[in-house]
Amino acid sequence: MRLVNRHPSRRAAIVLAALPFAALALAYVVGSEIRLAANPQDKLLPAPGTIWETAVRLFTVPDPRSGELLVWQDTWASLRRLAIGVGLAAAISLVLGMAIGLLPYLRRTFAGFVAVISMVPPLALLPVLFIVFGLGEVSKIVLITIGIAPFLTRDLSQRVLAIPREQMVKAQTLGASSLVIALRVALPQTLPHLIGGVRLSLGAAWLFLIAAEAVASDVGLGYRIFLVRRYLAMDIILTYVIWITVLAFAIDWTLRWVSRRAFPWMGASL
Amino acid sequence: MRLVNRHPSRRAAIVLAALPFAALALAYVVGSEIRLAANPQDKLLPAPGTIWETAVRLFTVPDPRSGELLVWQDTWASLRRLAIGVGLAAAISLVLGMAIGLLPYLRRTFAGFVAVISMVPPLALLPVLFIVFGLGEVSKIVLITIGIAPFLTRDLSQRVLAIPREQMVKAQTLGASSLVIALRVALPQTLPHLIGGVRLSLGAAWLFLIAAEAVASDVGLGYRIFLVRRYLAMDIILTYVIWITVLAFAIDWTLRWVSRRAFPWMGASL
Amino acid sequence: MGVAPRLPVDGGVVVSFVRVRGLWQSYGGRPILERIDLDVAKGEFVSIVGASGCGKSTFLRLLLAEEMPSRGTIRIEDGPVAREPGRERGVVFQRYSVFPHLTVRANVVAAESFATRRGWLSRAGRQAARDRADALLERIGLAHVADAYPATLSGGMQQRLAIGQALTARPRILLLDEPFGALDPGTRLSMHDFVSELRAETGMTIFMVTHDLAEGFKLGDRVLVFDKPRWDPHEPEAFGATITYDFDARHGGIPYQIKEDDHAAIHA
C-alpha cells in the first residue's frame, strides 16, 4: 500500500504526536547530564529538576526586593504592551486597509507607500524610535505597531479588493452609499481576516516586544530574559521561553476560537 | 457619485502616489531644519544634504581604517547570511512541509510539534544558539533558519493538504507511487507557494539577521547600524535603513518576477 | 447586418420605457459593442443571447450604469442618464449575488436597510422590515432557512434569494446575467417556474442574459441576439457586436431550429 494511503491507528497517532517532544526532552536531558558531569557548576543546560524548581519559585515565591511575583508582573506588563501595540496596529490597518481597498483615490495614494514602508526593517529604526518617542511605554508600543501595521494593512486591503465586484454592485443597487458599503459589506467580511492577519503577525509582535524591552524597560518578559542573560541564568531564561510559548499558544488558540464563534458564516475556511 | 466609484485620472494617480512620500520628506526636512537651527551640531535629524553626502561617501570612498568600501562589504556579508539562512529554511520547510502534507504518519508525528515550535520566540533563544553554534556565521544563519522555518513549514504543509483530493486519487489511478505523487503532483504545485512563503517571511528574516548581527559580529548591515548607534550617527543609520529597504524591495520584486516566469500556469493568482 | 429598432407601439403611440440610443462601448480602443439602439416597453421580458465574449455582460453593465458607454445613452422613461448603479436597477449575477455574512432574512432586510444613511434601520423600522422579509421568504419558499447563512443553501436557493432580495428594493428594471448558469438542470426548471410566477405577479421589466437559447425563448417576450455584423478576417477584433436579431417569442413565431440532440437527450 502506498505511504500516502497508510493511516496510523488512533492510539499510534497519539504516540507519534508525542514522539518529537519526547526526543527533544531526551536530547536535553542527555546534554545536560553530560555538561553537569563535566562541571557541576555549569549554567548552560541546567538539570530539568533545577528548571522546575526555578519555575515553581518564580511563579509562587515573591521577589524579596519588591515583594511581588515577578513573572506575573512581567507577564502583565508585556501582555499589556502587546495588546495595545497589536490593537493599535489592527485598528490602523483596518481603517487604512478598508480605505485602500474601497476608495480608488486613497488606493492610488497609499498602496505604493504602504508597500514601500512594509519593507523598512523596524529593528533598524529602533534607535530612531527611542529618540523620537522616548524610552517609556510609547516607544515599545510604537515599535510593535509600526512593525506589523504595514503587513496587516496590505493583507486587509487585498482582502477588501478580493470581495467579489458583484457584491459591491449589488449593494449599490440596493441603494448603499460608500459609507454603508464600508460598514455593512466590507467591514464584516474583513473582520475575520483581521483576526487571521493578527494571528499571523503575533510572532513578529512578540519579537518586537522582546527587542524593545531588552533595550529600555524595568519590567516585562523580554526585559527579564535580557537581564538574566548577563548572568547566563539559563534556568530562568528557559522558564521564560516556555512561558512565552504557552502564552503565545493560548493567544493564538483564543483568537481562533473567537473567530470561529464570531463568524459562523465563514464555515470551515478558518 | 459615490466615492467608491470615483477614479482619479492617470495624471492625478501619479501625483497621488507621490504625495505620501513627499509629505514624509517634507516633515523630515522641516524637523531637521528646526533642530539644526537650535543646534547646528545636532546629529539626530541630519540635513538631507548631509545624508546624501554621507551616502555618497559610504558607497564610494574606502574606509580609511580598512581601505574597503564598508557598505559593499556589509551588504555582501549580510546578503550571504540571509541567502543561506533563508535557503536552508526553504529547503527544510519544503521537505518537511511536503512530508507532513502527504504522509499521514509523518503528519501525525510532526504537525503538532511544528505548531508548538512556531510559537517559541527565537530571539529569546539567542544566547542558547550562541553557545551551541558559536559566535560565528553559523549561529546567525541558524537564527534565521529556525526563526522562519516553522512558519514556512506550516504554510507549505497546508498548501499540500489543500491540493484537491481528486488530483491525488487521479494520480494514483495513473499508477503513481507515493514518490511520484510527491515529485510530480505535490512538488510543482507547492513551489510557487514556497516562493510566496519566502516573500512573506523575508521581513522576519531581516529582523533575525539584524538582531543576530547586533549581538556579535564584525561586519554586516545590522552590525554597522548598531555600532554607529554608539555615537548617534543618524546620517549613517538612515543611509543604511534606506539601503536595506531598497535591497528588501529588490529581493521581493525579483522573487515575484521569478515566480511569474517559472509558474505560468498559476495565472493571475500570484 | 443591423436591424432597425422595433418600437413598442401602444395604440399607435410609441411607448418606450427603456430607451437605448447609439450605444458604443470599447475597451482600450477595442470596440466591443457597436451602434446599439433599443426600445423596451414597460413589463417586457427581454432575453439576450449570443456567443461567449460577444459583449452580453458588457451590455448589461451599461444598462446597470456600472460603467459608462463610450458613446450613446440609456434612459428609463426619458429620465436622466444614470452615472452609477442605484435602486432603480436591480441585478442578479450568476454568482456572489447575496451577502455571505448575512443570514437569509438579513439579506432580504438589507434591501431596505442599505438605503439608509448608516446602513441600519431604526429599531421601530427593523421589526416591520423583518416581518416583510419573512413574508417574502414565505412566498419564495425560503421561510424554513431564514436564519441560515447562504453558504449552507443549495445553488438554486441562493439564486432564489438573490432574486427576492433584488425585488425587495422595488427596482424599475431587473437585470439577470446568466442567473441559472451554475445550476443543474432540475433546479433550473424549477427556477424557470419561479421567475415566471414572480413576473406574472410584479409585471417587472426584465433583461436576462443566457447561454441557453431554449431558456431565452421559454422565459422571454423578446429574444435579442448579439453578434458581430461586420467581420474582418485579418483583424477579428476590429469590430464590435450589435443586435443582429430581435425575435418576438410571445406569439409562437420562433425562427429558430431546435437541435435534434435536445430530444435525443430525453428519449435516449
Place this chain on the structure above:
Amino acid sequence: MGVAPRLPVDGGVVVSFVRVRGLWQSYGGRPILERIDLDVAKGEFVSIVGASGCGKSTFLRLLLAEEMPSRGTIRIEDGPVAREPGRERGVVFQRYSVFPHLTVRANVVAAESFATRRGWLSRAGRQAARDRADALLERIGLAHVADAYPATLSGGMQQRLAIGQALTARPRILLLDEPFGALDPGTRLSMHDFVSELRAETGMTIFMVTHDLAEGFKLGDRVLVFDKPRWDPHEPEAFGATITYDFDARHGGIPYQIKEDDHAAIHA
C-alpha cells in the same frame, strides 16, 4: 425494497466482469450504503442516479478502492480485492480531474510517465509518448491547445482532456462522478456525443454518476437508482441506501416519466 441482482448472461453462462457482493459502508456508525449486490458485464455502461447525499459518490469511491467498505467485496474478473486506487480503475471527477501545472499534452503523457519509478519517462520513451499523446489530442479535438495550461481551457475542454487522460492509462473500468455537472447545456450535449463515440471505439466498462435522469438514460445501458429502502421517520439517518431500481436502458423500455417541463423548455 431491494432488487435481486440481475446477472448478465451470455449463452446461459453468467459472466460477471465487476462483481459486488454484500457491500455495506458506514461513517462513524452511520450507515450510508446497505447490502449492495451487483454484477456488471464487460463493456456495460452503468448510469447511477439518486437523491443528493444518498451515497452515489461513496459507491464510486468504493469501486475505485479509494476507501474500504465496512463489509463486502468488489472484484474485477474475480481478481483480488483492491486496497487502493490503481491503473486498472480510471476516474473522472466533476472538477480537478486534470493537473493544472501540466500542459494539455503533458497531462496526457502523465498517464504513461506517472507509472514509472520516478515519474519521468526515459528520453527515448518521451518522444514516443508525446506522439501518442498528440494522436489522442487530435482525436479528442484538443490538438490546437496542446501547449496550453488547463486553466485557459473551457470547462468542456477540460473534461474532455480528463477523459482522454484517464483512457490513456488503459483502465479496465472507468468511473465518472457527475463528469458534466459543471458544464452548460450546449457543452453537455457535445460531451454526450464525445463519450458515446469513445465508448463505441473502446468498448470500455463505464460507471457514471449523474444528477440528470435523462442523461443517465441517454448514455447508459443500465440505470441504477440508489435510495433508502427502509425509512425510520424518527431517525432519518438510521438506514443506508441501496439499489432500489435497476433499469435496462438499451431496449427502449423506460419505466420513467419524462417531465413535461423538459419539452416546455424547448418549445417555449
Place this chain on the structure above:
Amino acid sequence: QEKTEFRVAWSIYVGWMPWGYIEESGLMDKWGEKYGIDVEIVQINDYVESINQYTAGGFDGVAATNMDTLSIPAGSGIDTTALIVGDYSDGNDAVIVKGDATLEGLAGKPVNLVELSVSHYLLARALDSVGLAERDLAGVINTSDADMVAAFQTPEVEAVVTWNPLVSTILEDPQATSVFDSAAIPGEILDLMVVNTDTLAANPDFGRALAGAWYEAMALMAAGDADALTAMAEASGTDLAGYEAQLAATRMFYDPAEAVALAESPDLPQTMENVAQFLFDKGILGVGAPSADFIGIEYPGGTTTGDAGNVQFRFDPTYMQMAADGAL
C-alpha cells in the same frame, strides 16, 4: 531656562548603583524638596541608549564615562558638564583570556568586546603597554554586553574585554584569566554624572540637589550601611558579598574633596587628550572632526585642551566643592 522638573538617566554599573538607591530610598525626593525642585532618576537597560536619549534632549543628565561623554553628547554639540566625578575604574574593566595566555599572546587572536566603548579604549591601552596595536590582532568582534558571558563559553572566543558585573561572572569560570585591568591605568576611566551645561547654568539648584543626594548616599556607603549596600547589590543582580567584591575594584570617591582633587589634578588633561586621540583614531569624535583637537574640553581654573573655540565638555568641581564644604 528655569524649570522645576528634571530627569536624569542611569544604567546598571557598580559605580552608578547609588543612583538607583537614591531614587528608591527617597533621598532624591528629600533633596529635591529642599531646593523646591523635582528630579526623577530613571534606570535604562541599555547604556548607550541612555546617553543617546540625553543627547537627543530626553534627559537633563546621565550617568556616563568621560570617554562616552566626549564622543556622544559633546561630539554632537551638546555642551555638557561633569557635575560629579563618582569614581574611576580600578580593576572593574578587564581584558580576560582563556587558559594561561598573556597579554602579548593576544597577537593574532580575535577579541570580543563592545566596540567603541571604554572596553575598546582599555584594550588599546593594554596593547600599548606591550607594544602591540589593534592591527596585530585577528580583529575585534563587536559583541553585546548582555551576551558577553555566554560568548565566553563558546569555543571560538579566546579573549574578551568587558566590565563588571560581567567580569566577575566570567572570572568564575576556572579557565578565565584576567591579563590586564583598569587598575593599571588609574584615573583614566571616570564614571561621571554629566548634565546639560545650559540647564545647570539656569538651574543651579538642580546641581545642588543632585550633589547633595549623591554625597549623602556616599556617606552611607562609606559607613558600610548594610541596608543601602544590600539594596544596591540586589538591584545589580548579585548579593552583598558580590557587590562588595566589585566595589573593591572601584575607586569610589566617598569624600567629595577627593573628587575635586581628581578634577583639578594636572593628569586629567593628559588623560582626556589620550581619549580624544583614541576617539579620533576610531573616527567617532564628533561630526566630521578634522583632528583630535576638534572638541574643546575645559578644566577647573579655565584651562582647556582641544579647540578652545568649540568647548563642549567641562569639568566643573563647584558642586562637589560645595559638598566638601558642607554648603549644601
